[in-house]
Amino acid sequence: MDVSADACCAPLVSQPLNEAETMELAPLFKALADPVRLRLLSLIASHEGGEACVCDLTVPFDLTAPTISHHLKVLKQAGLIESERRGTWVYYWINPEVLARMSALLGPATALTGSPA
Amino acid sequence: MDVSADACCAPLVSQPLNEAETMELAPLFKALADPVRLRLLSLIASHEGGEACVCDLTVPFDLTAPTISHHLKVLKQAGLIESERRGTWVYYWINPEVLARMSALLGPATALTGSPA
DNA sequence: TCTCTAATTTGACACCCATCTATGCAGCAG
DNA sequence: CTGCTGCATAGATGGGTGTCAAATTAGAGA
Numbered sequence: 001m002d003v004s005a006d007a008c009c010a011p012l013v014s015q016p017l018n019e020a021e022t023m024e025l026a027p028l029f030k031a032l033a034d035p036v037r038l039r040l041l042s043l044i045a046s047h048e049g050g051e052a053c054v055c056d057l058t059v060p061f062d063l064t065a066p067t068i069s070h071h072l073k074v075l076k077q078a079g080l081i082e083s084e085r086r087g088t089w090v091y092y093w094i095n096p097e098v099l100a101r102m103s104a105l106l107g108p109a110t111a112l113t114g115s116p117a
Numbered sequence: 118m119d120v121s122a123d124a125c126c127a128p129l130v131s132q133p134l135n136e137a138e139t140m141e142l143a144p145l146f147k148a149l150a151d152p153v154r155l156r157l158l159s160l161i162a163s164h165e166g167g168e169a170c171v172c173d174l175t176v177p178f179d180l181t182a183p184t185i186s187h188h189l190k191v192l193k194q195a196g197l198i199e200s201e202r203r204g205t206w207v208y209y210w211i212n213p214e215v216l217a218r219m220s221a222l223l224g225p226a227t228a229l230t231g232s233p234a
Numbered sequence: 235t236c237t238c239t240a241a242t243t244t245g246a247c248a249c250c251c252a253t254c255t256a257t258g259c260a261g262c263a264g
Numbered sequence: 265c266t267g268c269t270g271c272a273t274a275g276a277t278g279g280g281t282g283t284c285a286a287a288t289t290a291g292a293g294a
Contacts, residue, residue, distance in 0.1 A: 012155075013162035013211070016177075022152035022159075030150035034282080035139035038129075038146070042139075045130035054241060067283055069242055074281095088240055088291055094130070099223045106220035108213075151252080171271060184253055186272055205261055205270060 014109040028102055031078035036061065037071045044081060044092050051093035131226040145219055148195035153178065154188045161198060161209050168210035 017025070032038055043060065044052045058068050072092060075081045080099070083092045134142070149155055160177065161169045175185050189209060192198045197216070200209045 012159045012216070013213075015159075016163050017156050017159040019152065019156065022155040026150055026152040026155055029146045029155070033143055033147035033150040035136065035143045036282085038139040038143055039134050039136065042129045042132075042134040046133050058241095063282095064284060065241065066243080066285085070282075073242085085241090085290080090241060096130075096225075099129070100225065103220045103223035103225075106216045106223070108217065108220075153252085175271095180252095181254065182271070183255085183273080187252075190272085202260085202271090207271065 010105075011107055011109045012105050025102075025105065028078055028080070028098065031074055031080055034071065034074075036063065036067075037075055040068070040071055041075060041080060041094060045094045045099075051091045053089045053091050055089060057092070127222075128224055128226045129222050142219075142222065145195055145197070145215065148191055148197055151188065151191075153180065153184075154192055157185070157188055158192060158197060158211065162211045162216075168208045170206045170208055172206060174209070 032041070039060070040057055043057055047056065054065075054068065054072070057072070058065050061068060072081070072083070076083060076092075078098075079095055081092050081094050083090055085091075149158070156177070157174055160174055164173065171182075171185065171189070174189070175182050178185060189198070189200070193200060193209075195215075196212055198209050198211050200207055202208075
């Protein structure tokens with residue numbers, strides 16, 4: 001369900017990823033490998049209050065509601081966003097830890113923290 | 118051919134990406150949305166001398182040489198790696214700028230540089 | 235209860251993708 | 265030139281994916 005911390009922070013360039021790590025990380029990148037999902041994530045993350053209702057997210061696209069719902073589900077299953085229903089509307093917000101982990105993975109080999117013990 | 122600097126550094130969370138930006142960025146993430154390519158990139162990036170021969174890259178996988186060649190082509194077309202033939206062997210190395218741009222995109226809204234003027 | 239709206243789920247379809255085998259091309263050594 | 269090796273390309277195939285229309289669930293209100 002969640003991508004635990006074993007594939008956490010060591011940058012891609014500092015040491016070779018093993019097969020298990022890449023099999024955990026690849027779905028994260030796959031979730032972002034679509035223009036609509038990339039924009040959805042950005043819309044949610046930059047939305048006032050840090051969360052957005054689906055009704056806000058459907059408007060900017062020339063896509064049907066089911067399609068947006070599908071992309072939101074993909075992002076959620078990847079762990080990039082979370083959601084909650086409040087009355088009539090469903091709200092989505094991002095999981096900043098996952099984004100930070102991906103950023104660190106692609107980033108330069110800054111201050112390589114070897115795994116303790 | 119290249120992903121120019123117009124989708125450079127503004128983090129995903131600081132402002133909504135527009136459609137054009139996401140259509141440039143999505144192929145980058147798509148190139149990383151595969152365990153084999155993720156591992157290939159890491160193997161190349163962390164290899165001694167900053168470059169690796171295809172012969173080094175084929176060994177760690179239970180895949181045929183054409184498949185590895187295909188994945189390298191995908192990474193190259195995305196602009197993540199470059200290559201050169203030297204005699205019998207072909208060497209690959211990463212394009213650190215593209216990785217840095219992706220890292221910045223996913224990273225926190227550090228030192229948001231508003232557009233000048 | 236009935237109805238309206240918000241959002242998701244289902245099923246279908248066209249398209250894309252990872253992998254393989256077979257083939258082709260480039261360089262080195264006789 | 266001939267043969268061998270490293271690597272890429274071509275074609276085929278099984279599985280995955282983005283999209284939509286139609287149906288379904290969940291909540292608000294009369």
